Amino acid sequence: MTDITNPPAPMSPAADGQTDGSGDYRAIAMVIDTRFPAGEQLRTTQSVLDPLTPVGLAELRAEVHTAKAAGTPLFLCAACQRPVHLAQRPAGPGVTRNGLAAFFRHVAAADAPPCPCRTVPGVHNVGAVQFAGLQEGLDHHTLKLALADCLVHDPRFSDVQVEKRITSAEGSWRVPDVSAMFEGKRIAYDLQLATLPIATIRERDTFYPSNDAHHVWLTDAADLSRLSHQAFCDLHLNMAGRIFAIDDTSIGRSLRDGQFQLQELSILPRLVEDRPIHNIWETSLVGTDVIMMAPNLRTAEGERRYRRELAAQVSASLSVERQAICRAATMNQGLAPVGLQWTRLARFICGPRVDAAIASDVGKVLAFLAQVEVFVTHQSGSRPSIERELQRRLGTLLASRHALHWAPLVLMVFSTLPSIKAAVDPATMTRLNTLLTSTETVRPLLRLHAGMIAALYPWLGRRLLMKAPKFGPKMRLPASRA
Numbered sequence: 200m201t202d203i204t205n206p207p208a209p210m211s212p213a214a215d216g217q218t219d220g221s222g223d224y225r226a227i228a229m230v231i232d233t234r235f236p237a238g239e240q241l242r243t244t245q246s247v248l249d250p251l252t253p254v255g256l257a258e259l260r261a262e263v264h265t266a267k268a269a270g271t272p273l274f275l276c277a278a279c280q281r282p283v284h285l286a287q288r289p290a291g292p293g294v295t296r297n298g299l300a301a302f303f304r305h306v307a308a309a310d311a312p313p314c315p316c317r318t319v320p321g322v323h324n325v326g327a328v329q330f331a332g333l334q335e336g337l338d339h340h341t342l343k344l345a346l347a348d349c350l351v352h353d354p355r356f357s358d359v360q361v362e363k364r365i366t367s368a369e370g371s372w373r374v375p376d377v378s379a380m381f382e383g384k385r386i387a388y389d390l391q392l393a394t395l396p397i398a399t400i401r402e403r404d405t406f407y408p409s410n411d412a413h414h415v416w417l418t419d420a421a422d423l424s425r426l427s428h429q430a431f432c433d434l435h436l437n438m439a440g441r442i443f444a445i446d447d448t449s450i451g452r453s454l455r456d457g458q459f460q461l462q463e464l465s466i467l468p469r470l471v472e473d474r475p476i477h478n479i480w481e482t483s484l485v486g487t488d489v490i491m492m493a494p495n496l497r498t499a500e501g502e503r504r505y506r507r508e509l510a511a512q513v514s515a516s517l518s519v520e521r522q523a524i525c526r527a528a529t530m531n532q533g534l535a536p537v538g539l540q541w542t543r544l545a546r547f548i549c550g551p552r553v554d555a556a557i558a559s560d561v562g563k564v565l566a567f568l569a570q571v572e573v574f575v576t577h578q579s580g581s582r583p584s585i586e587r588e589l590q591r592r593l594g595t596l597l598a599s600r601h602a603l604h605w606a607p608l609v610l611m612v613f614s615t616l617p618s619i620k621a622a623v624d625p626a627t628m629t630r631l632n633t634l635l636t637s638t639e640t641v642r643p644l645l646r647l648h649a650g651m652i653a654a655l656y657p658w659l660g661r662r663l664l665m666k667a668p669k670f671g672p673k674m675r676l677p678a679s680r681a
């Protein structure tokens with residue numbers, strides 16, 4: 200297992216917090232969010248997209264496409280009520296990889312009525328751009344053959360095929376780059392070297408399992424900086440930061456051992472004094488136990504690893520501080536009694552100062568999160584009183600001065616722990632909905648305090664902090680391509 204440290208990406212709270220999200224690439228300023236109760240669905244694009252972290256964005260993109268495929272679009276243009284999908288500005292200097300660079304655009308349709316919000320000249324959805332020359336060049340072909348060769352050398356695989364059509368019972372078909380049989384099951388491999396639209400990604404993720412085939416996305420070692428492109432983030436951020444890659448080492452080992460292996464790249468958090476918490480790629484050679492793992496199990500395992508790694512690193516350097524702040528939060532004492540501990544933690548990870556945190560109602564946020572922990576760990580006994588206290592603390596947070604800016608964090612808690620959403624009473628849900636449909640500008644308090652909140656409550660760490668590291672892992676190019 201190699202562990203490659205990258206310099207942290209520049210994500211100082213100040214730089215990350217600036218709102219460049221009101222740019223004119225957002226022709227659609229208001230949307231109808233069909234997830235909300237009827238009559239309360241009108242939301243500003245700013246409030247839906249700007250607070251999204253990279254993981255939140257990848258999850259919402261997946262949801263939007265799943266809903267569209269099911270014929271029940273998640274978002275409609277407020278002007279013409281036609282479905283819209285979620286696009287991302289092409290990567291470039293100053294373009295963030297979170298919701299600030301996302302925008303809504305109409306789904307292309309020949310019979311669509313005219314809409315004043317319809318076109319945004321000069322802006323293209325990066326997800327739909329195929330990088331010319333990379334899609335099916337010599338490199339791609341060489342890698343396919345190398346991959347097939349690795350499978351042929353492993354006696355557990357049979358019927359190894361390059362570009363063999365797989366047909367469903369209804370007659371639709373796909374052509375994976377390489378396929379093979381393993382323990383009676385077909386495995387389809389797709390080598391992603393260029394950006395693919397998320398529609399294609401989701402559609403293959405659906406097609407293969409529904410036709411009794413296991414599907415594996417993999418990339419190669421050339422230009423891994425593109426792992427920060429949205430199309431790759433759609434793959435790895437929705438798999439808890441995990442993606443397979445083929446390189447010289449994995450090819451060499453597969454041939455030598457007669458056992459198929461791939462590199463697995465995983466995003467893990469890294470705590471270094473005087474730096475914001477950042478992410479690194481960890482590279483490790485994996486065999487069929489990981490390659491054949493069901494996607495939901497692989498995701499769950501990745502989430503656990505990220506959470507444990509973050510908790511372990513915080514405990515190693517800041518255990519006393521974390522415990523003190525969390526204890527005060529459990530007792531709903533606010534930040535004032537633990538100002539000293541907060542300052543030490545904030546200095547270590549470049550978090551906001553305690554006065555700024557107090558002014559932003561972070562104490563109320565932590566009181567709520569602490570009670571969430573109490574709620575999920577007590578499955579019996581004094582449950583009704585624990586639930587009442589949870590309601591009370593969430594109510595206090597949603598009535599606070601900065602409630603508007605913390606509402607996205609409450610949604611994040613609901614996505615992470617659905618049992619919390621189920622425990623919230625209708626009046627509180629109505630209050631939350633009012634905040635989420637407000638037309639006031641949502642400030643990025645969530646991102647500003649993300650590092651501190653994640654350090655204190657690592658179960659939110661992945662959604663708050665995970666993103667593609669700025670630099671790719673160092674891997675060896677297949678010799679034929681060097």
Ligand SMILES: [Zn+2]
Nearest residue numbers: 276278279314
């Ligand atoms: Zn429209």
